[in-house]
Amino acid sequence: MMRETTVDKALLAAFADGELSPEEAAAVVMHLADHPEDQAFVDDLMAANAALIRAFDAPMTAPVPPAILAAIDGPPVRAKVVALPKRRGLAWAAVALAASVGLAVVLFPAARPTGLTAGPVAQGQALHDALQSLPSGTTVPLTAGQDLTILATLPTTAGHCREVEVINRADRRLDVALACTAGDGWRVDVVLSEPLPEATPDQGFVPAGGIETEALTLWLDRLGAGMALDAATEAAMIARGWAR
Amino acid sequence: MTDQRSDTFRRNLVALVPKLRRFALSLTGNMPDADDLVQAACEKALRNIAQFVPGTRMDSWMYRIVQTLWLDDRRKLKRRGASVDPDDVHLSDHGKAANLPEDRMMLAQTRAAMLDLPQGQREVLALVAIEGLSYREAAETLEVPVGTVMSRLSRARDALLPKLGLSQGKRQ
Numbered sequence: 001m002m003r004e005t006t007v008d009k010a011l012l013a014a015f016a017d018g019e020l021s022p023e024e025a026a027a028v029v030m031h032l033a034d035h036p037e038d039q040a041f042v043d044d045l046m047a048a049n050a051a052l053i054r055a056f057d058a059p060m061t062a063p064v065p066p067a068i069l070a071a072i073d074g075p076p077v078r079a080k081v082v083a084l085p086k087r088r089g090l091a092w093a094a095v096a097l098a099a100s101v102g103l104a105v106v107l108f109p110a111a112r113p114t115g116l117t118a119g120p121v122a123q124g125q126a127l128h129d130a131l132q133s134l135p136s137g138t139t140v141p142l143t144a145g146q147d148l149t150i151l152a153t154l155p156t157t158a159g160h161c162r163e164v165e166v167i168n169r170a171d172r173r174l175d176v177a178l179a180c181t182a183g184d185g186w187r188v189d190v191v192l193s194e195p196l197p198e199a200t201p202d203q204g205f206v207p208a209g210g211i212e213t214e215a216l217t218l219w220l221d222r223l224g225a226g227m228a229l230d231a232a233t234e235a236a237m238i239a240r241g242w243a244r
Numbered sequence: 245m246t247d248q249r250s251d252t253f254r255r256n257l258v259a260l261v262p263k264l265r266r267f268a269l270s271l272t273g274n275m276p277d278a279d280d281l282v283q284a285a286c287e288k289a290l291r292n293i294a295q296f297v298p299g300t301r302m303d304s305w306m307y308r309i310v311q312t313l314w315l316d317d318r319r320k321l322k323r324r325g326a327s328v329d330p331d332d333v334h335l336s337d338h339g340k341a342a343n344l345p346e347d348r349m350m351l352a353q354t355r356a357a358m359l360d361l362p363q364g365q366r367e368v369l370a371l372v373a374i375e376g377l378s379y380r381e382a383a384e385t386l387e388v389p390v391g392t393v394m395s396r397l398s399r400a401r402d403a404l405l406p407k408l409g410l411s412q413g414k415r416q
Binding site: 009010013014017019045047048049051052054055058059060061065068069072226227 | 254283347374
């Protein structure tokens with residue numbers, strides 16, 4: 001098959017790697033529009049780059065090992081440095097500390113109870129019902145002014161954990177918790193709270209923000225969590241009552 | 245060397261540690277070896293702090309130290325006739341892979357495929373694709389021509405993409 005090949009692999013790779021000037025990149029974009037096979041190649045390169053970044057990303061959110069800190073400098077301030085996102089420094093440092101010593105942590109304790117408190121979840125509680133049977137991505141009212149959404153289900157070495165978000169409109173607060181299977185029931189391992197962003201719409205769940213994607217990662221890593229279950233696998237677990 | 249400059253250097257070095265650990269992990273394939281490598285690199289950097297030119301990129305300088313130490317380690321292993329080939333040491337997932345969802349499998353495959361690459365290709369791919377260095381910066385870090393960076397990248401991807409289940413478009 002005849003094909004115009006004025007663009008070679010090296011140029012496409014340079015495009016995927018962000019090496020080209022805006023003008024060169026624009027020319028490649030124009031070319032790709034008419035050459036799906038080259039577009040597919042660029043897509044593959046970008047997918048491989050993204051996979052590589054994720055495959056080796058663990059150190060970027062982990063605390064710096066004490067031995068390395070000691071090698072760089074012993075006593076002064078640096079002993080407390082952890083590689084956590086700066087914008088939530090204090091809160092995340094607390095989470096990191098709790099994670100490192102195996103404690104449950106509650107930040108900014110709730111002004112009014114949501115059921116999202118660390119510890120076993122009693123059967124009959126709305127939270128228990130939601131954990132047991134609600135598919136991820138579905139929102140249910142918890143009490144007046146409080147909506148609960150299960151964000152995701154993750155497999156762990158000991159069972160499953162579910163990320164739970166509660167929007168508390170009355171208190172303008174957003175809680176995110178990690179609840180995990182424990183025996184025949186559920187246990188809330190960690191609860192994080194933050195003020196509800198001003199821009200949050202009055203209805204619907206808040207798009208995944210910093211809390212669960214960053215801080216909870218520490219917990220999930222400790223629990224040996226895998227990636228979120230797909231809907232069919234999750235539905236099967238719900239149908240089985242989360243039996244292992 | 246003033247104390248102030250030394251303090252600044254140390255502070256900047258601490259800030260770089262996560263990236264250095266990531267780079268070392270992508271070279272060694274396991275965290276304990278990566279941490280040993282980063283620790284040794286930090287110690288070496290501090291011993292040679294006078295050689296660092298302020299105003300130049302400290303990350304590239306540190307990547308270079310990590311990379312040369314890694315090469316030294318590999319040579320020593322070979323001389324000793326080590327029973328374990330570093331290329332065979334894959335990241336342990338504690339036996340979970342069998343039950344893990346597709347996405348985590350993909351990451352495990354990516355790590356394994358990276359470790360199958362020859363040393364020169366692995367370094368270039370790590371610096372460009374993971375650390376985000378430009379071809380020129382990667383060339384300067386590794387002290388090779390830019391053309392070498394590009395050809396190693398190309399060969400690395402030829403080997404890597406099929407192992408990740410990526411078709412490479414239809415260009416082969």
